[in-house]
Amino acid sequence: MWLCAETAVLLLLLHGITIHALVDPLTAVASSLTVAGVSLLYKPIYCQFSECCDSKWLHTTAPNLRHSLETNVFGQHLAIDTVVKSINSHFKSKPSKALALSFQGWTGTGKNLVARLIAESLYENKAESGFVHWFSATRHFSRPEKKRYYQDQIRDWIEGNLTLCPNQLFIFDEIEKMPEGVLDALKPFVDFTVPVKGVEYRKAIYILLGNAGSKYLFDKTYQHFRSGGKRQDLRLRDTEATLWKESYYEQGGLRNSSLIKSHLISAHIPFLPLERSHVISCIHNEINSKNYSVSSHLTEITNQVLAELTFTPANELIYSTTGCKRVYEKVNLVIEDYAEE
Ligand SMILES: *[C@@H]1O[C@H](CO)[C@@H](O)[C@H](O)[C@H]1NC(C)=O
Ligand SMILES: *[C@@H]1O[C@H](CO)[C@@H](O)[C@H](O)[C@H]1NC(C)=O
Ligand SMILES: *[C@@H]1O[C@H](CO)[C@@H](O)[C@H](O)[C@H]1NC(C)=O
Numbered sequence: 001m002w003l004c005a006e007t008a009v010l011l012l013l014l015h016g017i018t019i020h021a022l023v024d025p026l027t028a029v030a031s032s033l034t035v036a037g038v039s040l041l042y043k044p045i046y047c048q049f050s051e052c053c054d055s056k057w058l059h060t061t062a063p064n065l066r067h068s069l070e071t072n073v074f075g076q077h078l079a080i081d082t083v084v085k086s087i088n089s090h091f092k093s094k095p096s097k098a099l100a101l102s103f104q105g106w107t108g109t110g111k112n113l114v115a116r117l118i119a120e121s122l123y124e125n126k127a128e129s130g131f132v133h134w135f136s137a138t139r140h141f142s143r144p145e146k147k148r149y150y151q152d153q154i155r156d157w158i159e160g161n162l163t164l165c166p167n168q169l170f171i172f173d174e175i176e177k178m179p180e181g182v183l184d185a186l187k188p189f190v191d192f193t194v195p196v197k198g199v200e201y202r203k204a205i206y207i208l209l210g211n212a213g214s215k216y217l218f219d220k221t222y223q224h225f226r227s228g229g230k231r232q233d234l235r236l237r238d239t240e241a242t243l244w245k246e247s248y249y250e251q252g253g254l255r256n257s258s259l260i261k262s263h264l265i266s267a268h269i270p271f272l273p274l275e276r277s278h279v280i281s282c283i284h285n286e287i288n289s290k291n292y293s294v295s296s297h298l299t300e301i302t303n304q305v306l307a308e309l310t311f312t313p314a315n316e317l318i319y320s321t322t323g324c325k326r327v328y329e330k331v332n333l334v335i336e337d338y339a340e341e
Contacts, residue, residue, distance in 0.1 A: 051130055053165030058131070060167075062087050062121040069117055072285065073110045074324070075278035078236050079103070082269050083114060087121075090205065100190045100206040100264060102254070104243050105271025106214045108323025115171050115207050122169060122205075133157065133170045137177040137253065144179040151185035158189050159199065166200035175210040178253030183208070190264045208265075212254065213239075213246035214273075218319070221272045225318070234272070243268035273319040279309065282324035286331040297338045305330045 043052070051057045065087060069080045083101070090099040103111040116127050123129035135141070141150045161168050175183065192201040217239065224234055247254040247268065254260050274282075283302050287294065294301060308330055311317035 051125055053131075053167065057124045057129070058165075058167045059122050059124070061091055062118070065118065065121040068121060069114065072117060073114055074281040074285075075231070075274045076110050076114070076271055077232055078234060078239075079110065079114060079269050079271055082236055082267050083118065086267055087118065087205075095202045097193055098190050098202055098204045098206060100186070100208070100259070100266055102208045102210065102243070102247060102265045102268045103271060104210055104213045104247070104268060105217055106211060106273055106321075106323055108320070108325030108327075109271035109274055110324065111209045111271050112173065115173075115209060118205075118207070119169055119171075122167075131161075131165060131168045133161065133168065135170070135172050137172070137174040141178050141182050147179050147181055150179070150182045154182070154185040158186075158204070162189075162201055162204060163199050166203040168203075169205045169207070171207045171209065172253070173209045175208050175254060176212060176250070176252035180251075180253065180255045181257070183253045184258050187258050187262070187264065190259065191262070208254070210247070210252060210254065212250040212252060213243045213268075213270075216242050216246060217270050218273050222313070222318070231272070231275075234270075236267075236270070239270045240268050243270060274323040275318055276306070276311065276320065279306065279320045279324055279327060282327045283331055286328050287335065290332075290335060294335055294338045301331065301334050301338065304334045 046052065047054055047056060062084075066080070066084045069083065073080060086099060086101060103114065105111060119129065119132045120126040123131055127134075158168075158170065172178070172183065186206060189201050189204065190206060195201065220239060220242075221231070221234065225231070244260065244263075244265075247265075248257065248260045249255065259265060280302055283305050284298070287298065287301060305327060309327075310321045312319055312321050
């Protein structure tokens with residue numbers, strides 16, 4: 001890398017950059033690149049050690065996505081299947097429009113986790129990539145009276161970033177807490193079918209995380225279970241129309257939204273309530289990722305964590321009301337007790 005940086009400095013010097021560039025070659029290279037724009041001459045060197053819009057940093061297929069979802073996300077066969085198919089087909093051919101996915105379900109059912117695993121599979125720098133934009137309603141868009149301002153901001157951010165690189169991932173979290181209408185700012189970007197003023201909008205991916213329809217998903221999953229059906233037999237088409245409707249009518253960021261009305265969301269993906277066995281898988285997954293030799297206490301640790309969770313319905317206690325949320329922190333606390341022995 002230093003060899004590269006030195007070469008870069010030489011090239012910069014040849015191009016008449018002042019001698020102070022030698023003081024701190026890396027910073028100098030980086031900042032002159034930012035100021036001058038990435039010229040053809042320096043780009044290959046710069047992009048060796050800093051994230052660029054090229055195949056070293058962007059993955060144009062996600063070969064490990066299914067495996068990574070199946071080993072980390074439990075009880076969500078519909079979500080895993082739909083996400084993998086949607087992402088793969090988005091990359092297979094030249095996309096005809098941007099991909100917009102709506103993840104819907106209770107808290108703790110894996111919506112954030114799946115979004116993060118998608119980011120990890122698409123970028124060399126994983127979720128830390130500068131091409132991954134994570135917005136949360138309560139942090140970025142909390143005040144209803146600032147709706148217009150938020151919309152302008154979203155437009156500027158998307159346009160600015162897509163001008164730099166078309167392969168970006170935008171994640172909007174807690175959309176049920178977003179002021180109604182803010183997300184309408186996304187409509188043109190999801191709708192563009194040709195580049196506008198040279199900007200390619202179709203390669204972007206938008207993921208919306210929210211809880212619209214989670215009561216419906218609970219009832220549906222529970223009824224299916226009560227009538228003896230296998231969870232694996234629930235189909236996407238069983239839930240899609242209702243999830244679409246609930247997004248449109250329930251309180252929150254997509255209510256009355258033109259995104260929904262014009263059917264611009266590629267899929268409404270259900271995150272089903274998690275059963276005890278799925279939570280146990282989350283617990284074991286977390287324990288296994290540790291190096292503590294606690295395997296002899298696996299059952300005790302698991303039971304201790306389970307005891308801190310609430311299950312529903314009251315007389316049957318089948319589903320965790322908070323899914324696997326905070327299971328990871330709880331595991332770590334409990335593990336400490338055993339690791340110290
Ligand atoms: C890209 O998006 C981020 C928000 O994630 C924003 O802060 C930044 O200004 C955007 N960049 C451009 C060039 O618009
Ligand atoms: C949607 O907006 C229209 C007009 O702006 C309004 O009449 C209607 O009640 C709204 N519907 C919902 C579900 O909020
Ligand atoms: C766990 O152990 C492996 C090999 O025994 C080691 O490479 C790794 O760095 C350790 N991880 C942590 C978090 O201690």
